[in-house]
Amino acid sequence: MVLAPMAGITNTAYRRLCREYGNGLFVSEMVTSRALVERTEESMRLIGHHESEQFRSVQLYGVDPATISKAIEMLVQENLADHIDLNFGCPVAKVTRKGGGAALPWKSELFEAIVQSAVKAAGEIPVTVKMRKGIDQDHLTFLDAGKAARDAGVTAVALHGRTAQDFYSGKADWDAIAELREALPDVQVLGNGDIWSAADAVLMMEKTGVDGIVVGRGCLGRPWLFQDLERAIAGYLTGDKTPNVEEVMPTLGEVADAFYRHGELLTEFFDEEGRACRDIRKHVAWYFKGYPVGGDFRAALARVESLQQAADLLGTLERGAPYPGEEAEGPRGRLGSLKSCSLPEGWLASRDLTESHRAQLEFAELSISGG
Numbered sequence: 001m002v003l004a005p006m007a008g009i010t011n012t013a014y015r016r017l018c019r020e021y022g023n024g025l026f027v028s029e030m031v032t033s034r035a036l037v038e039r040t041e042e043s044m045r046l047i048g049h050h051e052s053e054q055f056r057s058v059q060l061y062g063v064d065p066a067t068i069s070k071a072i073e074m075l076v077q078e079n080l081a082d083h084i085d086l087n088f089g090c091p092v093a094k095v096t097r098k099g100g101g102a103a104l105p106w107k108s109e110l111f112e113a114i115v116q117s118a119v120k121a122a123g124e125i126p127v128t129v130k131m132r133k134g135i136d137q138d139h140l141t142f143l144d145a146g147k148a149a150r151d152a153g154v155t156a157v158a159l160h161g162r163t164a165q166d167f168y169s170g171k172a173d174w175d176a177i178a179e180l181r182e183a184l185p186d187v188q189v190l191g192n193g194d195i196w197s198a199a200d201a202v203l204m205m206e207k208t209g210v211d212g213i214v215v216g217r218g219c220l221g222r223p224w225l226f227q228d229l230e231r232a233i234a235g236y237l238t239g240d241k242t243p244n245v246e247e248v249m250p251t252l253g254e255v256a257d258a259f260y261r262h263g264e265l266l267t268e269f270f271d272e273e274g275r276a277c278r279d280i281r282k283h284v285a286w287y288f289k290g291y292p293v294g295g296d297f298r299a300a301l302a303r304v305e306s307l308q309q310a311a312d313l314l315g316t317l318e319r320g321a322p323y324p325g326e327e328a329e330g331p332r333g334r335l336g337s338l339k340s341c342s343l344p345e346g347w348l349a350s351r352d353l354t355e356s357h358r359a360q361l362e363f364a365e366l367s368i369s370g371g
Contacts, residue, residue, distance in 0.1 A: 032061050090102060222286070
Protein backbone atom coordinates (compact mmCIF):
# COMPACT_ATOMS: atom_id res chain seq x y z
CA MET A 1 0.00 0.00 0.00
CA VAL A 2 1.52 3.26 -1.14
CA LEU A 3 0.40 6.81 -0.49
CA ALA A 4 1.00 8.53 -3.81
CA PRO A 5 3.07 11.71 -3.66
CA MET A 6 0.84 14.74 -4.17
CA ALA A 7 2.17 18.28 -4.37
CA GLY A 8 0.92 20.37 -1.48
CA ILE A 9 -0.69 17.36 0.19
CA THR A 10 1.71 14.61 1.25
CA ASN A 11 3.94 16.66 3.49
CA THR A 12 5.26 15.28 6.75
CA ALA A 13 2.08 16.28 8.59
CA TYR A 14 -0.28 14.35 6.33
CA ARG A 15 2.02 11.33 6.13
CA ARG A 16 2.13 11.17 9.92
CA LEU A 17 -1.66 11.45 10.10
CA CYS A 18 -2.19 8.58 7.64
CA ARG A 19 0.34 6.47 9.54
CA GLU A 20 -1.63 6.97 12.75
CA TYR A 21 -4.45 5.02 11.10
CA GLY A 22 -2.61 2.28 9.20
CA ASN A 23 0.62 1.08 7.68
CA GLY A 24 1.96 1.63 4.20
CA LEU A 25 4.68 3.33 2.19
CA PHE A 26 4.12 7.07 2.54
CA VAL A 27 5.91 9.05 -0.17
CA SER A 28 6.95 12.68 0.17
CA GLU A 29 5.85 15.50 -2.09
CA MET A 30 7.60 15.60 -5.44
CA VAL A 31 10.79 17.68 -5.49
CA THR A 32 12.88 18.60 -8.51
CA SER A 33 16.38 17.20 -8.66
CA ARG A 34 17.89 20.57 -9.62
CA ALA A 35 16.38 22.32 -6.60
CA LEU A 36 17.74 19.56 -4.39
CA VAL A 37 21.22 19.82 -5.86
CA GLU A 38 21.07 23.57 -5.27
CA ARG A 39 19.86 22.86 -1.72
CA THR A 40 17.10 25.44 -1.86
CA GLU A 41 15.36 25.99 1.45
CA GLU A 42 12.00 24.78 0.15
CA SER A 43 13.43 21.61 -1.42
CA MET A 44 15.16 20.67 1.81
CA ARG A 45 11.90 21.21 3.68
CA LEU A 46 10.00 19.01 1.22
CA ILE A 47 12.32 16.05 1.73
CA GLY A 48 12.30 16.45 5.51
CA HIS A 49 10.93 13.61 7.58
CA HIS A 50 9.75 13.45 11.17
CA GLU A 51 11.76 11.24 13.49
CA SER A 52 8.78 8.88 13.69
CA GLU A 53 9.05 8.15 9.96
CA GLN A 54 11.34 5.17 10.12
CA PHE A 55 11.27 4.55 6.37
CA ARG A 56 11.87 7.78 4.47
CA SER A 57 10.54 7.86 0.93
CA VAL A 58 11.43 10.72 -1.42
CA GLN A 59 10.03 11.32 -4.90
CA LEU A 60 12.24 13.10 -7.41
CA TYR A 61 11.28 14.75 -10.67
CA GLY A 62 14.04 15.44 -13.15
CA VAL A 63 14.93 15.60 -16.83
CA ASP A 64 18.71 15.25 -16.77
CA PRO A 65 20.58 12.04 -15.84
CA ALA A 66 23.55 13.91 -14.36
CA THR A 67 21.40 16.12 -12.14
CA ILE A 68 19.28 13.21 -10.99
CA SER A 69 22.48 11.34 -10.13
CA LYS A 70 23.86 14.26 -8.11
CA ALA A 71 20.60 14.68 -6.21
CA ILE A 72 20.46 11.01 -5.28
CA GLU A 73 24.13 10.91 -4.34
CA MET A 74 23.43 13.75 -1.91
CA LEU A 75 20.45 11.90 -0.41
CA VAL A 76 22.54 8.75 0.01
CA GLN A 77 25.69 10.38 1.36
CA GLU A 78 23.75 12.46 3.88
CA ASN A 79 21.43 9.60 4.85
CA LEU A 80 18.27 11.50 3.95
CA ALA A 81 16.25 8.74 2.29
CA ASP A 82 15.57 5.01 2.39
CA HIS A 83 13.70 4.89 -0.92
CA ILE A 84 13.75 6.95 -4.12
CA ASP A 85 10.75 7.20 -6.43
CA LEU A 86 11.10 8.77 -9.87
CA ASN A 87 8.13 10.69 -11.24
CA PHE A 88 7.29 10.21 -14.90
CA GLY A 89 3.56 10.62 -14.48
CA CYS A 90 2.88 14.30 -13.83
CA PRO A 91 0.37 15.56 -16.45
CA VAL A 92 0.44 19.23 -15.41
CA ALA A 93 0.92 21.52 -18.41
CA LYS A 94 3.79 23.54 -16.94
CA VAL A 95 5.74 20.28 -16.64
CA THR A 96 4.86 18.52 -19.90
CA ARG A 97 5.20 21.60 -22.12
CA LYS A 98 8.93 21.51 -21.39
CA GLY A 99 9.15 17.76 -21.98
CA GLY A 100 9.03 16.63 -18.37
CA GLY A 101 6.70 14.41 -16.36
CA ALA A 102 4.38 12.18 -18.38
CA ALA A 103 5.86 13.53 -21.63
CA LEU A 104 9.40 12.36 -20.94
CA PRO A 105 9.11 8.55 -21.47
CA TRP A 106 8.33 9.29 -25.13
CA LYS A 107 12.03 10.10 -25.47
CA SER A 108 13.06 6.52 -24.75
CA GLU A 109 16.84 6.94 -24.63
CA LEU A 110 16.56 9.87 -22.22
CA PHE A 111 14.16 7.92 -20.02
CA GLU A 112 16.53 4.95 -19.91
CA ALA A 113 19.51 7.16 -19.12
CA ILE A 114 17.71 8.87 -16.23
CA VAL A 115 16.57 5.62 -14.63
CA GLN A 116 19.95 3.95 -15.11
CA SER A 117 21.80 6.87 -13.53
CA ALA A 118 19.34 6.94 -10.63
CA VAL A 119 19.73 3.24 -9.86
CA LYS A 120 23.51 3.49 -10.05
CA ALA A 121 23.64 6.52 -7.76
CA ALA A 122 21.25 4.97 -5.24
CA GLY A 123 23.37 1.88 -4.68
CA GLU A 124 21.57 -0.36 -2.21
CA ILE A 125 18.68 2.06 -1.75
CA PRO A 126 15.63 0.86 -3.74
CA VAL A 127 14.52 2.96 -6.69
CA THR A 128 10.99 2.81 -8.11
CA VAL A 129 9.33 4.47 -11.08
CA LYS A 130 5.83 5.95 -11.28
CA MET A 131 4.41 6.64 -14.72
CA ARG A 132 1.28 6.94 -16.87
CA LYS A 133 0.23 4.92 -19.91
CA GLY A 134 1.67 7.53 -22.23
CA ILE A 135 0.88 10.90 -23.73
CA ASP A 136 -2.38 9.80 -25.38
CA GLN A 137 -3.86 6.62 -26.85
CA ASP A 138 -1.79 7.08 -30.02
CA HIS A 139 1.45 7.56 -28.12
CA LEU A 140 1.59 4.90 -25.41
CA THR A 141 4.89 4.28 -23.65
CA PHE A 142 4.13 2.19 -20.57
CA LEU A 143 5.29 -1.19 -21.88
CA ASP A 144 8.58 0.06 -23.31
CA ALA A 145 9.23 2.26 -20.29
CA GLY A 146 8.34 -0.51 -17.86
CA LYS A 147 10.78 -2.92 -19.52
CA ALA A 148 13.51 -0.28 -19.62
CA ALA A 149 13.01 0.47 -15.93
CA ARG A 150 13.16 -3.23 -15.09
CA ASP A 151 16.34 -3.67 -17.10
CA ALA A 152 17.86 -0.69 -15.28
CA GLY A 153 17.32 -2.47 -11.96
CA VAL A 154 14.39 -0.72 -10.34
CA THR A 155 12.59 -2.43 -7.48
CA ALA A 156 9.09 -1.68 -8.73
CA VAL A 157 7.13 0.06 -11.46
CA ALA A 158 3.87 1.83 -10.61
CA LEU A 159 1.40 2.55 -13.39
CA HIS A 160 -1.43 5.06 -13.26
CA GLY A 161 -3.96 3.72 -15.73
CA ARG A 162 -4.44 7.01 -17.55
CA THR A 163 -2.59 8.96 -20.23
CA ALA A 164 -1.41 12.52 -19.80
CA GLN A 165 -4.27 13.57 -22.07
CA ASP A 166 -6.76 11.81 -19.78
CA PHE A 167 -5.50 13.95 -16.90
CA TYR A 168 -7.86 12.73 -14.11
CA SER A 169 -10.96 12.21 -16.24
CA GLY A 170 -12.96 9.08 -16.96
CA LYS A 171 -12.07 5.68 -15.57
CA ALA A 172 -8.57 4.37 -15.03
CA ASP A 173 -7.57 1.63 -17.45
CA TRP A 174 -6.97 -1.36 -15.23
CA ASP A 175 -6.53 -3.57 -18.31
CA ALA A 176 -3.35 -1.65 -19.11
CA ILE A 177 -2.14 -2.27 -15.57
CA ALA A 178 -2.82 -5.99 -16.02
CA GLU A 179 -0.97 -5.90 -19.35
CA LEU A 180 2.08 -4.38 -17.71
CA ARG A 181 1.92 -6.91 -14.90
CA GLU A 182 1.94 -9.75 -17.45
CA ALA A 183 4.78 -8.16 -19.42
CA LEU A 184 6.99 -7.76 -16.33
CA PRO A 185 6.87 -11.02 -14.37
CA ASP A 186 10.33 -10.40 -12.92
CA VAL A 187 9.76 -7.07 -11.15
CA GLN A 188 7.12 -5.72 -8.82
CA VAL A 189 4.25 -3.87 -10.49
CA LEU A 190 1.93 -1.55 -8.58
CA GLY A 191 -1.47 -0.30 -9.76
CA ASN A 192 -2.75 3.27 -9.43
CA GLY A 193 -6.04 4.85 -10.41
CA ASP A 194 -9.62 4.90 -9.09
CA ILE A 195 -8.97 3.28 -5.73
CA TRP A 196 -11.59 5.00 -3.62
CA SER A 197 -12.07 2.22 -1.06
CA ALA A 198 -10.55 -0.95 0.33
CA ALA A 199 -12.93 -2.95 -1.87
CA ASP A 200 -11.50 -1.17 -4.92
CA ALA A 201 -7.97 -2.08 -3.85
CA VAL A 202 -8.81 -5.77 -3.50
CA LEU A 203 -10.68 -5.74 -6.81
CA MET A 204 -7.69 -4.20 -8.59
CA MET A 205 -5.35 -6.83 -7.17
CA GLU A 206 -7.72 -9.61 -8.22
CA LYS A 207 -8.22 -8.25 -11.74
CA THR A 208 -4.67 -7.19 -12.54
CA GLY A 209 -2.43 -9.40 -10.42
CA VAL A 210 -0.39 -6.44 -9.19
CA ASP A 211 1.89 -6.74 -6.18
CA GLY A 212 0.43 -3.68 -4.50
CA ILE A 213 -1.65 -0.56 -4.94
CA VAL A 214 -0.97 3.17 -4.98
CA VAL A 215 -3.69 5.47 -3.67
CA GLY A 216 -3.76 9.22 -4.18
CA ARG A 217 -7.01 11.17 -4.43
CA GLY A 218 -8.92 8.39 -2.66
CA CYS A 219 -7.38 9.30 0.69
CA LEU A 220 -8.02 13.05 0.47
CA GLY A 221 -9.89 13.92 3.63
CA ARG A 222 -9.90 10.22 4.54
CA PRO A 223 -6.64 9.31 6.29
CA TRP A 224 -8.46 6.35 7.86
CA LEU A 225 -8.53 4.72 4.42
CA PHE A 226 -5.17 3.18 5.28
CA GLN A 227 -6.80 1.28 8.13
CA ASP A 228 -9.34 -0.10 5.67
CA LEU A 229 -6.62 -0.99 3.17
CA GLU A 230 -4.39 -2.66 5.73
CA ARG A 231 -7.18 -4.90 6.99
CA ALA A 232 -8.57 -5.81 3.57
CA ILE A 233 -5.26 -6.47 1.82
CA ALA A 234 -3.94 -8.49 4.75
CA GLY A 235 -6.91 -10.78 4.30
CA TYR A 236 -6.43 -10.95 0.55
CA LEU A 237 -2.74 -11.81 0.83
CA THR A 238 -3.41 -14.66 3.27
CA GLY A 239 -5.66 -16.32 0.70
CA ASP A 240 -9.03 -15.19 1.99
CA LYS A 241 -11.31 -15.25 -1.06
CA THR A 242 -13.68 -12.85 0.67
CA PRO A 243 -11.32 -10.60 2.66
CA ASN A 244 -12.68 -8.23 5.25
CA VAL A 245 -13.39 -5.02 3.39
CA GLU A 246 -15.62 -3.55 6.07
CA GLU A 247 -14.71 0.11 6.04
CA VAL A 248 -14.29 2.73 8.74
CA MET A 249 -17.48 4.79 8.80
CA PRO A 250 -16.62 7.75 11.01
CA THR A 251 -19.21 9.85 12.76
CA LEU A 252 -19.08 13.59 12.21
CA GLY A 253 -17.28 13.95 15.53
CA GLU A 254 -14.57 11.52 14.47
CA VAL A 255 -14.09 13.43 11.22
CA ALA A 256 -13.81 16.67 13.21
CA ASP A 257 -11.15 15.08 15.43
CA ALA A 258 -9.15 13.95 12.39
CA PHE A 259 -9.37 17.41 10.85
CA TYR A 260 -8.16 19.05 14.05
CA ARG A 261 -5.32 16.55 14.41
CA HIS A 262 -4.29 17.35 10.86
CA GLY A 263 -4.16 21.02 11.82
CA GLU A 264 -1.99 20.25 14.84
CA LEU A 265 0.50 18.29 12.71
CA LEU A 266 0.59 21.04 10.08
CA THR A 267 1.32 23.60 12.79
CA GLU A 268 4.25 21.51 13.94
CA PHE A 269 5.42 21.04 10.34
CA PHE A 270 5.31 24.71 9.37
CA ASP A 271 6.15 25.94 12.87
CA GLU A 272 3.53 28.58 12.24
CA GLU A 273 -0.13 28.25 13.23
CA GLY A 274 -1.39 30.80 10.73
CA ARG A 275 0.27 29.07 7.80
CA ALA A 276 -1.06 25.71 8.94
CA CYS A 277 -4.61 27.08 9.01
CA ARG A 278 -4.19 28.47 5.53
CA ASP A 279 -2.78 25.20 4.23
CA ILE A 280 -5.59 23.05 5.59
CA ARG A 281 -8.27 25.12 3.87
CA LYS A 282 -8.09 22.97 0.75
CA HIS A 283 -8.88 19.90 2.86
CA VAL A 284 -12.17 21.20 4.30
CA ALA A 285 -14.41 20.02 1.46
CA TRP A 286 -12.70 16.63 1.33
CA TYR A 287 -13.08 15.90 5.05
CA PHE A 288 -16.71 16.91 5.28
CA LYS A 289 -17.88 15.57 1.90
CA GLY A 290 -21.43 14.26 2.29
CA TYR A 291 -21.84 15.32 5.92
CA PRO A 292 -24.72 17.70 6.75
CA VAL A 293 -22.63 20.64 7.92
CA GLY A 294 -23.78 23.34 5.51
CA GLY A 295 -21.94 25.76 3.27
CA ASP A 296 -21.66 28.45 5.92
CA PHE A 297 -19.79 26.09 8.24
CA ARG A 298 -17.39 25.01 5.50
CA ALA A 299 -16.72 28.62 4.54
CA ALA A 300 -16.14 29.65 8.15
CA LEU A 301 -13.78 26.73 8.78
CA ALA A 302 -11.80 27.70 5.69
CA ARG A 303 -11.28 31.18 7.18
CA VAL A 304 -9.98 30.29 10.65
CA GLU A 305 -6.63 31.74 11.60
CA SER A 306 -5.87 29.63 14.66
CA LEU A 307 -6.40 26.14 16.01
CA GLN A 308 -8.55 27.56 18.77
CA GLN A 309 -10.90 29.12 16.24
CA ALA A 310 -11.04 25.77 14.44
CA ALA A 311 -11.77 23.97 17.71
CA ASP A 312 -14.57 26.40 18.54
CA LEU A 313 -16.21 25.87 15.16
CA LEU A 314 -15.78 22.11 15.24
CA GLY A 315 -17.34 22.12 18.69
CA THR A 316 -20.63 23.32 17.23
CA LEU A 317 -21.09 20.17 15.17
CA GLU A 318 -23.48 17.34 16.01
CA ARG A 319 -20.72 14.89 16.88
CA GLY A 320 -22.99 11.86 16.81
CA ALA A 321 -24.16 12.45 13.24
CA PRO A 322 -23.60 9.14 11.45
CA TYR A 323 -21.55 8.39 8.37
CA PRO A 324 -23.61 9.54 5.35
CA GLY A 325 -22.80 6.53 3.17
CA GLU A 326 -22.55 6.95 -0.59
CA GLU A 327 -22.60 10.75 -0.35
CA ALA A 328 -19.20 10.61 1.35
CA GLU A 329 -17.69 8.06 -1.01
CA GLY A 330 -16.43 7.92 -4.57
CA PRO A 331 -14.19 10.33 -6.50
CA ARG A 332 -12.69 13.36 -4.82
CA GLY A 333 -10.02 15.83 -5.76
CA ARG A 334 -9.19 16.59 -9.38
CA LEU A 335 -11.58 15.30 -12.04
CA GLY A 336 -12.16 17.35 -15.16
CA SER A 337 -12.19 16.23 -18.78
CA LEU A 338 -9.70 15.26 -21.45
CA LYS A 339 -6.97 17.84 -21.86
CA SER A 340 -4.72 18.42 -24.83
CA CYS A 341 -1.29 17.57 -23.47
CA SER A 342 1.02 20.58 -23.75
CA LEU A 343 4.28 19.51 -25.38
CA PRO A 344 7.37 21.12 -26.89
CA GLU A 345 6.92 21.81 -30.59
CA GLY A 346 7.71 18.71 -32.64
CA TRP A 347 8.02 16.49 -29.54
CA LEU A 348 6.02 13.63 -31.06
CA ALA A 349 7.85 13.62 -34.39
CA SER A 350 10.52 11.27 -33.08
CA ARG A 351 11.35 9.28 -29.95
CA ASP A 352 14.90 10.59 -30.18
CA LEU A 353 15.86 13.74 -28.30
CA THR A 354 16.84 16.60 -30.60
CA GLU A 355 19.19 19.39 -29.60
CA SER A 356 16.26 21.81 -29.72
CA HIS A 357 14.29 19.71 -27.26
CA ARG A 358 17.35 19.23 -25.07
CA ALA A 359 17.61 23.01 -24.80
CA GLN A 360 13.95 23.29 -23.76
CA LEU A 361 14.47 20.70 -21.04
CA GLU A 362 16.87 23.15 -19.40
CA PHE A 363 13.78 25.07 -18.27
CA ALA A 364 11.78 22.06 -17.07
CA GLU A 365 12.99 22.22 -13.47
CA LEU A 366 12.71 25.90 -12.66
CA SER A 367 10.13 25.34 -9.91
CA ILE A 368 10.78 23.47 -6.70
CA SER A 369 8.08 20.81 -6.59
CA GLY A 370 7.32 20.28 -10.27
CA GLY A 371 3.65 19.95 -9.31
